[in-house]
Amino acid sequence: MSLATDAADKPTLYKRIRADIERRILTGEWPPGHRIPFEHELVARYGCSRMTVNKALSELAQADLIERRRRAGSFVRRPQHQSAVLKIADIRAEITALGRTYGYELIGRKLRAATAADRERLGVKKAGKVVAISCRHSADNVPFAVEDRLIDLASVPSAATADFSREPPGSWLLHHVPWTEAEHTISAIVADDRTAETLDIAIGAPCLVIDRYTWRSARTITAVRLLYPGDSHRLVARFKGG
């Protein structure tokens, strides 16, 4: 026989405390601004030490569900900054995840001294060299996106000799320059004649534009503009809380 008492497989105490409080907040039983019981009250209620309830409350605070104020207590935070997690996958991963065949084609690659426009786009001041890459991604041989990218060689010297005719620069960078920060700007344009031809859509058709500017520890790495046919591509962002 097993040694199990009827305690069964209940989670650890601090997790139970955390879940209890979280449930009350999420159901609205404790609305924003509500003061959560003091630690010493929870200690009494759950019959445990203060460190245990402290751990539960600290995690809730780290998750921005509550706010802790010395001497005052802990309070349910009000619906904060409305934000969402936007998944922006590597294009190749995105396409293969859909079960479609990924295709890649290098349109152009140029190594040059940074022009004024390049420097502005990358947000760097000093003169230096850059690699400019233009390429196209396709799914099942249908154009999926065109990419227009600039890489700062001062930050990523090895990009000068990388072979981008086989591997897309995005994937290459992902493997060579981890841990970056980025800013995305999403907008819409209509296809000009060149874009229309590359994406095989009509001139004037809507396109979704993602401009991504990537850096690492205040060091510019790359700036990229991705153009997707607007009616065939969807960016999905899921958002929880607040």
Added chain:
Amino acid sequence: MSLATDAADKPTLYKRIRADIERRILTGEWPPGHRIPFEHELVARYGCSRMTVNKALSELAQADLIERRRRAGSFVRRPQHQSAVLKIADIRAEITALGRTYGYELIGRKLRAATAADRERLGVKKAGKVVAISCRHSADNVPFAVEDRLIDLASVPSAATADFSREPPGSWLLHHVPWTEAEHTISAIVADDRTAETLDIAIGAPCLVIDRYTWRSARTITAVRLLYPGDSHRLVARFKGG
């Protein structure tokens, strides 16, 4: 005189430990997959108790920077799901934050039994009543976005009598239905004649589309479609880490 030794205002010990490790990860000194020193090693290095280093490591694990495995140790996580935080503010807040004057205009409001199309859009099966709202937001008297919304009255009965002629439904919902989950879909279209007229742009001009579907504890609340002139609006998403 003050009692301060030259220790000055250094942060607490566990925060220093956490920052030390975080720095090594972010600079690449400890690449993905690298094994972080064992807790007992960090205890020796920092001369503190295990609970203190445990707190530092737990927070790093909660932030998804490291992965902890029993008996094996703690490891730097590799660049995970490429995701970004996308700020999607309440439109009124967004406009006033820009220092512009917010304007709102109710175009139409209808209370009706849910049609088949309504039910599909809201993802509900049972018949019920809905409120359909169409309205326009403007900044400095220039059209900023058109909104087309459906509210499920089964979830938000008070929406039946709310006065949406003064307050935008988004703001009203934000104050009456906190803590929701949502899914956003972003795409691009070109303006049809009606949209063009409402937004005061040319027919065929690009528009950014945000479809937002909101629920709470598996209960549908509202589905909304926002149309922005594509060349004047920008969605900015910032992304940090891996």
Added chain:
DNA sequence: TTGACTTATATGTCTAGACATATAATCGTA
């Protein structure tokens, strides 16, 4: 070689205290 069993070990959780510190509340004074 493979599978089953044992063992060592790093993390996971918890305790019963301690002192530090920010600050809400109170009290005293101008």
Added chain:
DNA sequence: TACGATTATATGTCTAGACATATAAGTCAA
């Protein structure tokens, strides 16, 4: 009444232990 000093208190951090538990690694037999 308004302002400054004092006090009470809830959280913040930390310790030196303890036992639990998952699991990598080693052991041994089929």
